[in-house]
């Protein structure tokens with residue numbers, strides 16, 4: 001086998017492994033087999049419990065839980081706060097260090113929550129996403145919601161406005177039962 005074919009074979013083999021584990025991980029939040037007990041602790045992400053974080057990072061938007069992105073994403077974001085989605089969100093070095101420490105310690109690849117694990121699995125190898133709302137996992141979870149209820153909805157505005165629809169978002173609760181879309185109501189599948 002030449003190197004190219006070899007690499008292709010490895011990629012294909014890992015895709016098969018990933019999709020098989022995807023089936024095993026089917027969306028049943030209440031039930032887990034022992035082999036996944038590592039993810040048993042919680043089916044959600046850890047709620048934010050850091051005052052510095054809510055003060056500095058939730059002035060302009062929802063206090064996104066660190067468990068929605070891998071450590072490398074948070075590190076990159078914290079190094080580029082002078083150009084943060086078109087805004088200047090720069091912090092002094094000490095505050096930046098403290099918040100980076102917090103974000104990394106609670107990140108998807110450090111805290112093994114099931115939902116964090118699903119997020120990680122959906123990210124392309126080597127990618128360092130900066131948005132939670134456009135992670136493949138999030139796009140998949142929200143693909144049945146028409147745009148008029150998100151971007152076309154003055155009370156929501158953007159898919160990044162989690163708290164507009166997820167009434168339990170601040171507690172880290174995102175299951176569909178807690179959804180109430182402004183101007184629309186609860187979500188029935």
Ligand code: HEC
Pocket residue numbers: 056057058059060061064077081084085087088089099130131132133134158159160161
């Ligand atoms: C000055 C305002 C401001 C501050 C302060 C701020 N942000 Fe943001 N942030 C934004 C804007 C604007 C966006 C883009 C929102 C959108 O597209 O709906 C954004 C987007 C994000 C997103 C991506 C949302 C998505 O699409 O999933 C993350 C994650 C994020 N911010 C984290 C942080 C963190 C961590 C801090 C603190 C270090 C922070 N932000 C502080 C303005 C701010």
Ligand code: HEC
Pocket residue numbers: 027029068115132133141142144145149150156158159160161162163164165166174175176179181187189
């Ligand atoms: C316009 C309203 C709306 C916004 C904004 C929104 N969501 Fe959702 N979300 C929903 C609805 C509705 C569902 C259920 C979809 C379904 O079951 O078909 C859902 C499902 C989910 C799920 C899957 C829950 C499960 O148990 O399977 C997660 C996780 C989630 N959202 C996280 C987020 C995060 C994080 C944000 C912000 C970055 C966000 N959502 C923004 C409406 C929204």
